[in-house]
Amino acid sequence: xxxxxxxxxxxxxxxxxxxxxxxxxxxxxxxxxxxxxxALAVSALVFMFAGGVRVSGRSPLxxxxxxxxxxxxxxxxxxxxxxxxxxxxxxxxxxxxxxxxTAPVALLAWxxxxxxxxxxxxxxxxxxxxxxxLALTLAIGALPLFALLMRWKKTDPAHPRAQGLAMGAAVGLxxxxxxxxxxxxxxxxxxxxxxxxxIVLLASLGCWLGARLLRSS
Amino acid sequence: xxxxxxxxxxxxxxxxxxxxxxxxxPSQRAPGKxxxxxxxxxxxxxxxxxxxxxxxxxSAFSDLYDLIAPRLHSYLLLKTRDESxxxxxxxxxxVNIHEARGRFLRxxxxxxxxxxxxxxxxxxxxxxxxxxxxxxxxxxxxVAKLVAADAAPDLQLASQRTARQIAEALERLPPRQREAFxxxxxxxxxxxxxxxVLGTSALAVKLRIHRxxxxxxxxxxxxxxxxQL
Numbered sequence: 001x002x003x004x005x006x007x008x009x010x011x012x013x014x015x016x017x018x019x020x021x022x023x024x025x026x027x028x029x030x031x032x033x034x035x036x037x038x039a040l041a042v043s044a045l046v047f048m049f050a051g052g053v054r055v056s057g058r059s060p061l062x063x064x065x066x067x068x069x070x071x072x073x074x075x076x077x078x079x080x081x082x083x084x085x086x087x088x089x090x091x092x093x094x095x096x097x098x099x100x101x102t103a104p105v106a107l108l109a110w111x112x113x114x115x116x117x118x119x120x121x122x123x124x125x126x127x128x129x130x131x132x133x134l135a136l137t138l139a140i141g142a143l144p145l146f147a148l149l150m151r152w153k154k155t156d157p158a159h160p161r162a163q164g165l166a167m168g169a170a171v172g173l174x175x176x177x178x179x180x181x182x183x184x185x186x187x188x189x190x191x192x193x194x195x196x197x198x199i200v201l202l203a204s205l206g207c208w209l210g211a212r213l214l215r216s217s
Numbered sequence: 218x219x220x221x222x223x224x225x226x227x228x229x230x231x232x233x234x235x236x237x238x239x240x241x242x243p244s245q246r247a248p249g250k251x252x253x254x255x256x257x258x259x260x261x262x263x264x265x266x267x268x269x270x271x272x273x274x275x276s277a278f279s280d281l282y283d284l285i286a287p288r289l290h291s292y293l294l295l296k297t298r299d300e301s302x303x304x305x306x307x308x309x310x311x312v313n314i315h316e317a318r319g320r321f322l323r324x325x326x327x328x329x330x331x332x333x334x335x336x337x338x339x340x341x342x343x344x345x346x347x348x349x350x351x352x353x354x355x356x357x358x359x360v361a362k363l364v365a366a367d368a369a370p371d372l373q374l375a376s377q378r379t380a381r382q383i384a385e386a387l388e389r390l391p392p393r394q395r396e397a398f399x400x401x402x403x404x405x406x407x408x409x410x411x412x413x414v415l416g417t418s419a420l421a422v423k424l425r426i427h428r429x430x431x432x433x434x435x436x437x438x439x440x441x442x443x444x445q446l
Contacts, residue, residue: 010286013282014282016308016312017315018275022317022318023319024273024319025319025323026273028320084325087322087326088321088325088326088327089329151320154317156313159416216317216334
């Protein structure tokens with residue numbers, strides 16, 4: 001179905017577009033590259049400043065296994081959330097929300113199930129309730145999340161809140177995978193506070209920012 | 218040339234005027250492997266124009282406008298029932314496309330994205346104004362013009378009456394069904410594209426259209442029977 005349009009309307013629209021210059025794809029990609037590189041560099045610095053990779057008496061196999069598993073989970077979630085195929089609209093709300101809900105649960109399940117194979121790995125550390133892991137994960141994840149949201153700014157995905165939520169969960173899971181290399185504790189209460197809660201917080205932040213940044217109006 | 222929005226309803230000689238979704242006119246058929254329709258070609262040209270515009274070719278914006286504005290305008294006119302509101306939203310849609318052009322993915326489809334922006338702007342504007350739009354005579358007249366533009370003069374009066382009834386029947390559909398029906402049957406989007414715009418699955422869209430067609434068939438059976446006589 002098509003209707004006739006007045007030539008004045010076209011002139012008005014072209015004039016409105018010309019009056020506000022916008023970045024081309026090349027400029028936008030260059031900008032996004034610097035945003036993301038800067039954010040990842042700061043995150044890496046924060047991680048290194050906190051102590052970097054710490055085995056702390058753990059079996060190297062435990063460190064490697066948990067990190068590889070968490071990394072694989074994070075990669076899968078990131079690829080689902082960020083790949084759009086040939087669509088500018090993004091994935092369906094069900095997919096995005098499912099990914100955001102599954103990510104922290106999957107991380108917890110993986111950490112507990114893999115650590116259970118190693119004697120003493122699940123023991124409680126009363127001196128380490130998880131606050132430091134919480135702070136470190138948030139510090140590592142906040143800037144990359146913001147950079148990603150800026151990359152998608154004003155792209156009008158179908159579900160900006162769900163998109164932001166899933167992006168936050170993906171970034172949180174990636175940060176938690178990195179923190180796995182640093183934290184020797186796998187007690188369930190520590191994992192909930194220090195590793196799962198920051199994913200939930202980053203996802204919530206992503207949801208809030210998504211509604212504000214991803215929409216064009 | 219204007220196309221008839223509800224082709225099966227406008228053709229009087231068919232024994233079953235409201236056909237199954239698969240029996241739609243070629244221009245309304247979902248782009249498939251074997252069917253390269255005018256709309257498919259037009260969409261491919263629009264995608265290419267948007268790609269050029271994202272790449273920095275300023276003149277491509279005018280081509281993009283020519284290729285997608287008429288369909289967006291029709292869609293918005295059906296939604297707003299008001300020419301000036303339609304033009305405002307259309308203008309804002311193009312401004313938004315212009316602002317986000319650098320983020321347009323290489324090889325992405327522009328039409329579902331544009332419809333999605335227009336739809337969201339319409340929803341925002343409706344929320345802002347918080348007003349209901351009862352079916353007006355003007356709207357019925359707009360629909361009538363769209364339906365009956367190509368009809369012979371002696372059929373125009375009957376077509377306009379039918380159009381009014383179609384508009385009323387559409388009005389009575391549940392919003393989800395109406396939206397899916399409008400996007401696929403009136404806008405000519407494929408079911409997959411409509412699913413993208415509505416953020417649901419193609420199967421859900423197919424189901425909504427099927428239900429909408431059933432409901433429309435029921436509502437309009439009296440009119441259609443009269444026209445077949």
